[in-house]
Amino acid sequence: MLNKIELLIPARDLQCGKIAINHGADAVYIGAPAFGARQAATNSLRDIEALVNYAHIFGAKVHVTVNTLLFDADLDSVQKLLYSLYEIGVDAVLIQDLGVLKLDLPPITFHASTQCHNNTLERVLFLEKLGFSRVVLARETDLENIKKIRSSSSVELEAFIHGALCVSYSGQCYISQMLSGRSGNRGECAQICRTRFDLLDANGKKLVSNKYLLSLHDMCRADFIGEMVSAGIVSFKVEGRLKNEYYVKNITAFYREKIDSYLNENNSKSRSSSGKTVFFFTPDEKKSFNRGFTSYFINSKREKIASFDTPKAKGEKIGKLICLNSLYFYKGKDEISNGDGLCFVDNSGELVGFQVNKVVDDRIYPHKALPYFSEVDLYRNIDKKFEKILEGKTAERKIEIDISFIVDENKYSITVQDEDGVEVQISDKHSFEFALKQEKIEKTLYEALSKLGNTYFIARRIKVDNRYFIHSGFVNKLKSDIIDLLIKKRIEHFRPLNSNSEYNSEKIFDSVDYLKNIINEKHREVYEDFGARQIEYGLDKTRDFAGKSVMTCKYCIRYELGWCSRESGKCPPPRPLQLISGKQKFDLEFDCKNCEMKIKVR
Numbered sequence: 001m002l003n004k005i006e007l008l009i010p011a012r013d014l015q016c017g018k019i020a021i022n023h024g025a026d027a028v029y030i031g032a033p034a035f036g037a038r039q040a041a042t043n044s045l046r047d048i049e050a051l052v053n054y055a056h057i058f059g060a061k062v063h064v065t066v067n068t069l070l071f072d073a074d075l076d077s078v079q080k081l082l083y084s085l086y087e088i089g090v091d092a093v094l095i096q097d098l099g100v101l102k103l104d105l106p107p108i109t110f111h112a113s114t115q116c117h118n119n120t121l122e123r124v125l126f127l128e129k130l131g132f133s134r135v136v137l138a139r140e141t142d143l144e145n146i147k148k149i150r151s152s153s154s155v156e157l158e159a160f161i162h163g164a165l166c167v168s169y170s171g172q173c174y175i176s177q178m179l180s181g182r183s184g185n186r187g188e189c190a191q192i193c194r195t196r197f198d199l200l201d202a203n204g205k206k207l208v209s210n211k212y213l214l215s216l217h218d219m220c221r222a223d224f225i226g227e228m229v230s231a232g233i234v235s236f237k238v239e240g241r242l243k244n245e246y247y248v249k250n251i252t253a254f255y256r257e258k259i260d261s262y263l264n265e266n267n268s269k270s271r272s273s274s275g276k277t278v279f280f281f282t283p284d285e286k287k288s289f290n291r292g293f294t295s296y297f298i299n300s301k302r303e304k305i306a307s308f309d310t311p312k313a314k315g316e317k318i319g320k321l322i323c324l325n326s327l328y329f330y331k332g333k334d335e336i337s338n339g340d341g342l343c344f345v346d347n348s349g350e351l352v353g354f355q356v357n358k359v360v361d362d363r364i365y366p367h368k369a370l371p372y373f374s375e376v377d378l379y380r381n382i383d384k385k386f387e388k389i390l391e392g393k394t395a396e397r398k399i400e401i402d403i404s405f406i407v408d409e410n411k412y413s414i415t416v417q418d419e420d421g422v423e424v425q426i427s428d429k430h431s432f433e434f435a436l437k438q439e440k441i442e443k444t445l446y447e448a449l450s451k452l453g454n455t456y457f458i459a460r461r462i463k464v465d466n467r468y469f470i471h472s473g474f475v476n477k478l479k480s481d482i483i484d485l486l487i488k489k490r491i492e493h494f495r496p497l498n499s500n501s502e503y504n505s506e507k508i509f510d511s512v513d514y515l516k517n518i519i520n521e522k523h524r525e526v527y528e529d530f531g532a533r534q535i536e537y538g539l540d541k542t543r544d545f546a547g548k549s550v551m552t553c554k555y556c557i558r559y560e561l562g563w564c565s566r567e568s569g570k571c572p573p574p575r576p577l578q579l580i581s582g583k584q585k586f587d588l589e590f591d592c593k594n595c596e597m598k599i600k601v602r
Contacts, residue, residue, distance in 0.1 A: 163239025
């Protein structure tokens with residue numbers, strides 16, 4: 001993978017996985033029947049096997065998520081699941097719970113999920129010692145740290161490039177477990193960060209009331225692909241295993257074009273799967289679900305990244321909406337259609353959404369009465385015309401093949417070799433009649449072989465050596481048979497090689513705290529192997545939240561509100577600041593040296 005670049009797309013289900021492959025994904029990741037970090041996105045082994053076979057036709061890969069924390073009672077089931085995934089040929093399994101590595105395992109490749117909190121060189125080196133072939137870096141990891149990790153480690157590095165953001169470092173958030181009993185580390189996150197909070201100073205003065213203080217914009221790093229590759233990233237990951245087919249089509253196509261543009265200018269790198277994708281629409285990342293975009297610390301710079309007014313998708317800003325005598329007029333360049341979903345933030349700071357019933361000139365007729373305003377920014381989060389385009393055929397992916405067809409009086413031979421060098425051949429004895437019009441016969445045969453229709457292939461070169469009359473039905477049957485043979489051989493050709501995940505331990509740790517998320521004895525054994533003798537169990541096991549940090553964030557509320565003493569020079573309000581959710585109070589602790597914020601339980 002050192003010279004290969006991978007576009008890695010989420011698959012909610014088999015259908016979304018196939019759509020991702022068709023639109024240019026080099027790999028997809030999909031939830032297992034259980035123990036995935038998105039409990040609402042599970043898939044049967046049968047569907048995963050079907051996706052593996054489909055992906056391998058194109059030399060693409062399938063990664064399966066088994067990335068929740070595990071209790072002791074889960075381990076036998078996980079072990080059986082891993083053997084099943086190995087048998088159906090998945091390319092890699094993402095895990096969070098390191099206790100998995102102490103099980104009786106098949107020779108399967110493991111990737112360290114971002115839930116392992118992979119934000120430092122030391123952490124990556126530890127995971128490398130454990131036998132991981134790839135590490136999914138924390139979303140907060142900037143270019144300089146990626147370079148540092150790359151220069152000192154040999155594992156493949158995967159990084160997020162697009163999608164929803166957790167305000168906390170992944171794997172370091174326990175607030176959902178505390179407030180709702182639903183653990184984010186067990187795939188049940190209640191998204192407390194997308195709810196309303198009050199902010200108080202040390203004197204109890206309310207600084208902000210009833211706002212979404214922890215709800216972030218979504219990530220988009222489309223402008224940083226070249227810099228991320230140079231830093232050492234080989235796999236670009238899109239978030240979204242709960243997203244629909246429209247999202248997968250549009251965002252996959254968007255990043256396929258972006259990455260291909262980079263590869264066209266950098267011959268030392270190539271894509272990691274086969275075929276070429278042609279699109280029948282113009283992808284636009286702004287037209288898919290998003291809460292506004294941020295590059296999220298990738299270039300080490302801070303920016304305003306929160307969306308205090310709403311956790312919902314506002315979509316793309318298209319202009320202004322003006323209210324005159326309860327009539328609504330649009331001022332902007334984009335065309336608005338019946339059925340579009342529009343929204344704006346009203347005078348009270350609330351997001352107001354409505355559907356367009358009718359548009360006459362610049363006047364909009366909403367489906368409901370709207371609250372009073374004079375003029376507001378107008379956003380579109382449902383574009384009916386764009387959705388209509390996405391309903392149809394939007395892409396086609398083809399693998400180039402060379403065909404050689406040689407015939408003499410008593411036998412024939414057809415050979416097909418694809419762009420990856422995979423070759424199949426069919427030959428047999430057969431009697432043919434000598435053709436009087438040989439040029440016409442050869443031309444007809446050439447045209448028949450070039451018509452590959454709805455197959456996954458397109459002819460690059462065709463060689464015909466024939467002087468005999470051949471019935472078109474014979475040629476078509478032969479062509480169908482050899483294509484089927486090629487598909488089977490490609491699936492087998494791209495079946496993953498066995499991998500060994502054994503590790504050699506050494507003394508690294510003296511003690512381990514709750515942030516390592518140890519909730520089973522196998523996980524404890526891993527850290528004991530590496531020297532730890534004082535081990536604190538994770539909060540999913542102890543549920544002892546008092547005095548603990550339930551979120552550790554690169555995001556900073558003080559910076560967002562203009563109170564960062566290092567940036568603005570302003571004096572922040574008296575500390576500790578407090579977040580209030582219902583009756584629960586949290587203290588905010590600021591580590592200005594490392595630009596981090598902790599949300600702690602009193």
